[in-house]
Amino acid sequence: MKMGSRSRTSSKSNYRNPCLTMHQPWASLLVYGIKRIEGRSWPSPITGRLWIHAAGKVPEEETIKAMEEFYREIYAMNGITDIKFPEHYPVSRLLGCVEVVGCVTCEELASWEAVPSSVRLEGQTPFCWLCEQPQKLIVPFEMRGYQGVYNLERKVYEAAVRGLSSVKALLPVKFQLPDPRDPFSLKPGSIAATTSNWISEEEKSPSLVTAIAGARAAATQFSKKTSSPQPTTTTTEEIDN
Template structure:
């Protein structure tokens, strides 16, 4: 069954994210996905893990962060994923709303731990996580993109609900309007939210600082490697995608990162100069477009039998 997709031309929209953030979202541990632009739709959002293998320090920093914010609500036993697979479609969540950081941090109708997840300009509110029983290999793309129909039809049969440590049901101001939980709606609909600050311990402050540092450690090499791995470097599509990164969103960047304005100038074999803005760039002011249709991904040999028909000849 498809989610409540109420905007634009999105059909089974998917977002590529780095690990460990991708798995934490699908496992219901992470309930807020952060971006520098507001969510352009509501409904089911598929989550794909990018190709970068997370290092142990990054995993530890993020797991420590979530241990501390769950401890605020009295939950001390958080079961984290055993593995953080890369280049895989992992599952999906239901995106029910989007708020600005200050609004979510002040929203007294949600648990304190959720409010502590407000670390970016815009906070995408996620519920009902579901994970694939067998995550399978596929390509990822910049910005929100539509899953190919055959991939979707295979994936939707293999997802199962996940019970997170503290599932959250975000109050929707108007059930008839899926976009009613939007930036600016909290002050108008829930005037009692006065923004009392969550009490922070030294351990919590250290965990937040560690998570922010982990989110900023992606290098220029990682960004260029992601483009090269997912595309033919000599194709018109790759050159166009690279040039347009200054205009597009940060769909592969984690939600706690500071935004940079650093650029990397590269050239392809045909002498075309490409300008790449790295993950977290402050120049991602335009929201993603809904007309992007990816080519079919190439499933791994392990799942070739289960996913027969997904690849093109």
């Protein structure tokens, strides 16, 4: 399946079909194209296709509601008010993949006027992985997950790649490379971070401020597990499976 002109192999040779395990509901929101930024405390070690696996922890209803409300509010800033969220948030399943086209800091994303305001508000962590071209598995299948970015087993990859279906994102975003000749030029420090383009607190409605606070609170339940840099090579330490 063609992934488009920006599709490319991972930037580190030790990654073959890299995968990232994420908690729900964030994992499904990313694969469904609603979430476009994957926030981490560490920069992305790869550029290219990244498989997304949902960890084994069943999300609380309050967490799901908080994150769905967050996306309703930020999408409304770009005039989108009808969002079809996933009907289910499966756990311990490989869900699909996205294309990681680069990684910038939170400050760079917040001031990047070339991307929609809703995308800029997604950056709530030190590093923001820029995700495009979501694809989901028609039938997510059970799989163990690990910490950090790790390689899918070959037999898992071969089965998964045959079951992908393209996703029509509500607001597709193309993150422009600073240097079109260099596919890896979109990295921390590549975008001018100026406060003049930031969305000020005064510009945010009370409901948006509340939604952002709710999203931050929902994410803090995992902060102790993810606050330190994660391994950037294959690891055998499982998480929540």
